[in-house]
Amino acid sequence: MVKINVLYEGQLHCTLTHGPSGSVLSTDAPKDNMGRGEAFSPTDLVAAALGSCMLTIMGIVAAKHNIDLKGTTVEVSKEMVTVPLRRIGSISVIFHMAGGVPQDKRTMLEAAAHNCPVHKSLHPDVQTPIQFIYP
Secondary structure, three states: OOOEEEEEEEOOEEEEEEOOOOOEEEEEOOHHHOOOOOOEOHHHHHHHHHHHHHHHHHHHHHHHOOOOOOOOEEEEEEEEEOOOOOEEEEEEEEEEOOOOOOHHHHHHHHHHHHOOHHHHHOOOOOEOOEEEEOO
16 A cells, blocks of 8 residues: 655645655646646646556566667647546557567567556546557
8 A cells, every 4th residue: 555645735736745755746736727737737647647657567578578668758648528527538648669679579568558557547438549659
């Protein structure tokens, strides 16, 4: 179990503290939802979690197979919907893979990304188009 403490600072701004490490980050409501947009919104964190989780799981699998993913980047785009209620409608994920990933290992790495815990935790109504671009 991991504890995260959240302090409401007022004006739709929160400070989050990660119990095990003491790392701190802030959230703010987005400008289109009464906020100032001065930090990640809570739904931005969901999108960021998806991208980083997918790449982390790929990294675990890559390490087991002596594949170097250093330099791989992920572009995550989140879109909100408002009907029938405000929620995340889609999170698009584009991987720009590092050079040198063997052709015969790509399917295995891509399957690892699709099976990350965050991806498996998202509601099925959230669309998650995923693309892998190799040099």
